[in-house]
Amino acid sequence: MATELALEKWPGQVSTVQIGATKKEGGSRAQTISVGGQASLPCLFKEGVLPNRPVIAFEIWDIQPSDWPDELINPYKDVSGDPLAWAEKCVNSYQAQIVALRLQGTHTDFGDKNAEVSAKLVNRLIEAVAAPLIILGSGDDAKDNLVLPACSQAARSQRCLIGSAVQDNYKTLTAAALADGHNIIAESPIDINIAKQLNILISDMGLPLERIVINPTIGALGYGLEYAYSIMERARLAALAGDKTLACPFIAFVGQESWRAKEARSATSEFPGLGSESERGIIWETLTAAALIQAGADILVMRHPKAIDNIRKYIDNLWTNEGQG
Amino acid sequence: MFIIGELINGMYANIAEALKKKDKSIVQECALEQIQAGADALDVNCGPASKNAASDIQWLVEAIQEVTDKPIALDSSKPQVIESGLKAIKNPVIINSTTSDPEKLEVLVPLAKQYKAKLIGLTISAKGIPQNKDQRLELAANIVAFCADCAFPIEDLYLDPIVLPVNVAQSQMNDILEAIKEFKIISQPSPKTIVGLSNVSQGTCVRALINRTFLTMAAAFGLDAAILDPKDKDLMDALSTAELILNKQIYCDSYLDAYRRK
Numbered sequence: 082m083a084t085e086l087a088l089e090k091w092p093g094q095v096s097t098v099q100i101g102a103t104k105k106e107g108g109s110r111a112q113t114i115s116v117g118g119q120a121s122l123p124c125l126f127k128e129g130v131l132p133n134r135p136v137i138a139f140e141i142w143d144i145q146p147s148d149w150p151d152e153l154i155n156p157y158k159d160v161s162g163d164p165l166a167w168a169e170k171c172v173n174s175y176q177a178q179i180v181a182l183r184l185q186g187t188h189t190d191f192g193d194k195n196a197e198v199s200a201k202l203v204n205r206l207i208e209a210v211a212a213p214l215i216i217l218g219s220g221d222d223a224k225d226n227l228v229l230p231a232c233s234q235a236a237r238s239q240r241c242l243i244g245s246a247v248q249d250n251y252k253t254l255t256a257a258a259l260a261d262g263h264n265i266i267a268e269s270p271i272d273i274n275i276a277k278q279l280n281i282l283i284s285d286m287g288l289p290l291e292r293i294v295i296n297p298t299i300g301a302l303g304y305g306l307e308y309a310y311s312i313m314e315r316a317r318l319a320a321l322a323g324d325k326t327l328a329c330p331f332i333a334f335v336g337q338e339s340w341r342a343k344e345a346r347s348a349t350s351e352f353p354g355l356g357s358e359s360e361r362g363i364i365w366e367t368l369t370a371a372a373l374i375q376a377g378a379d380i381l382v383m384r385h386p387k388a389i390d391n392i393r394k395y396i397d398n399l400w401t402n403e404g405q406g
Numbered sequence: 407m408f409i410i411g412e413l414i415n416g417m418y419a420n421i422a423e424a425l426k427k428k429d430k431s432i433v434q435e436c437a438l439e440q441i442q443a444g445a446d447a448l449d450v451n452c453g454p455a456s457k458n459a460a461s462d463i464q465w466l467v468e469a470i471q472e473v474t475d476k477p478i479a480l481d482s483s484k485p486q487v488i489e490s491g492l493k494a495i496k497n498p499v500i501i502n503s504t505t506s507d508p509e510k511l512e513v514l515v516p517l518a519k520q521y522k523a524k525l526i527g528l529t530i531s532a533k534g535i536p537q538n539k540d541q542r543l544e545l546a547a548n549i550v551a552f553c554a555d556c557a558f559p560i561e562d563l564y565l566d567p568i569v570l571p572v573n574v575a576q577s578q579m580n581d582i583l584e585a586i587k588e589f590k591i592i593s594q595p596s597p598k599t600i601v602g603l604s605n606v607s608q609g610t611c612v613r614a615l616i617n618r619t620f621l622t623m624a625a626a627f628g629l630d631a632a633i634l635d636p637k638d639k640d641l642m643d644a645l646s647t648a649e650l651i652l653n654k655q656i657y658c659d660s661y662l663d664a665y666r667r668k
C-alpha cells in the first residue's frame with residue numbers, strides 16, 4: 082500500500098550564514114561555504130528545501146594537545162606541535178573544507194600566549210591555507226577578550242567564524258566581529274532560553290542575526306546527547322514557526338565532546354570488555370556526529386580523520402539518495 | 407497570533423481627514439506605525455462618512471502598498487466596495503467580511519478564490535446576531551459548507567464568533583470563548599478563528615483592560631487572529647505573555663522585545 086507522507090509547510094526558515102570571503106569579496110579564501118537555509122526539519126528532504134549540506138571543520142590547536150589520547154593524536158603526530166603544518170595536512174591530505182583553530186595555548190593554564198603571538202599565527206595561517214577559517218578562544222573570558230579581537234583584526238575581511246560569545250561575555254567579541262566583518266558563535270549551556278537571549282543581546286549591538294551561529298553545547302553519545310538533541314529540535318521548531326531570534330545554524334563541537342568519553346579514550350587494558358581502543362574513539366565520534374546531523378547540526382567540528390571520512394560518506398549517502406544535494 | 411491592525415478606518419478623525427485631503431502621508435504613517443508595533447496585516451475601512459467608498463478604498467490600498475508589502479484586509483459590509491478594493495490589490499489580501507447569508511457568500515467566496523484572498527466569515531445572518539454558542543456553530547457550519555462546496559481552502563477561512571460588548575451581553579462571553587474552540591472541529595483541515603477585539607469593551611469605562619483580558623482568555627481558547635490596536639503596548643505585551651504561557655513562543659529574559667520585533 083502506498084504511504085502518503087504528511088508534509089508540513091513552515092512559515093519560517095533558518096538563516097544562511099556564509100563563511101570565508103574569496104578574493105572577489107575582499108578576502109583570500111578559495112571558496113565561501115554556506116550553512117543553514119533550511120525550510121524544514123533536518124533530513125526531511127521531501128518537506129522543504131535543505132539547500133546546504135552539513136559541513137565538517139577540522140579542529141587544530143595552536144599548541145601540542147596534551148590530553149588527546151594516542152589513537153587521536155597518531156594521525157597528526159608529525160604536525161601537532163606546528164599549527165601551520167597541521168592545517169596544511171588537514172587541507173592537503175584530508176581535503177578539509179574548513180579549518181577550526183583553537184587557541185588553547187592562550188589559556189592561562191596552557192601556556193598563556195599573548196594576543197600578539199596569536200594574531201601573528203592567524204596571519205600566517207591565512208597565508209598557509211586557503212580554506213575558510215573558524216577561530217576559537219580558549220574559554221578563559223579575560224584572555225579571550227584580549228586575544229580574539231587581535232585575531233579578528235588579523236583576519237579582517239576573511240569572513241571567519243569567531244567564538245565563542247557567552248551570555249556574560251559577548252560585547253568585546255561582538256564589537257570585533259562587527260568591525261572586521263566576521264560571523265560569531267553564540268554559545269549557551271544546553272539552554273534554549275539563554276540561546277535566544279544571547280542572540281537578542283548580540284543583535285542589539287548591531288550584528289545581524291544572519292551572522293550568528295548557535296553553539297547549543299552538546300554532549301557526546303552517552304553523555305547527554307539526547308539533551309542537546311531536544312534543545313536543537315526545539316530551537317529549530319521555533320525557527321521554522323517564525324522565531325527569527327532562534328533561526329540560526331548550529332555548530333557542534335563533536336570531536337571535543339566525543340574524545341572526552343571514557344569509552345573513546347580508555348586503553349584496551351583498562352576496559353578490555355569495550356573492545357579495541359584503535360576503533361572505539363572513531364566509532365564514538367562518528368556516532369555522535371551522525372546523531373547530531375539528524376538533530377540539525379550545520380557545522381561539525383571534528384578531530385579524527387577516519388571519523389570525518391565516515392561522516393562524509395554518511396552525508397553523501399543521505400543527500401545523494403534522499404535529497405536534492 | 408496573527409495581528410490585523412485596525413487603525414486605518416475612516417471613523418478615526420486622522421484617516422477621515424486624509425481621505426478628505428487625499429493626503430497619503432497620514433495613511434502611510436499610520437500603516438508603518440502599526441507594523442512597527444507588531445501588526446502582521448492592516449485592516450482598511452473607509453468609514454461611515456465616505457461618500458464614495460469604492461474609490462476611497464482603492465486610494466487607501468494604493469497609499470499603503472507604496473510603503474509596505476504586508477497583507478491588507480479590505481473591510482466593508484458592501485461586496486461591491488470589497489470588489490473595488492481587490493482591483494487595486496498587489497499585496498496579499500484578506501476579505502473582511504462575509505456573513506452567513508447566501509447573497510454575500512455567493513459573491514464573496516468566488517471573489518476570494520479568484521484573488522487568492524483569505525476570507526473572514528462572520529457568524530451572523532440577516533436574521534440577526536446569534537444568541538448562544540449553538541447558533542454560532544450553526545452559522546459557522548453553514549459558511550464552512552459553502553466554502554467547501556466552492557473548493558475554497560478552509561484553512562484560509564477565518565471565522566468570527568461576533569464579540570459583543572460585555573456590558574450588553576455579559577451572559578454570552580463564555581459562549582463566545584467556547585465557540586472559538588469549537589469552530590476548530592467543524593472540519594478537517596480546521597478553519598481559523600478571528601475576533602474584532604475592541605467591540606468587547608464598547609461603552610465601558612476601562613476599555614483597554616477589558617480588551618487585553620478578553621484577548622488573553624481568547625488566546626487560551628485557541629484564537630488564531632485578532633483585529634485590534636497594535637499600538638496599545640500593554641495589550642501586545644499581555645498577548646505576548648499569554649503566548650509564552652501557552653508555550654507558543656520560547657521564553658528568554660527579553661521575550662517582550664523579541665515578540666515586538668518578530
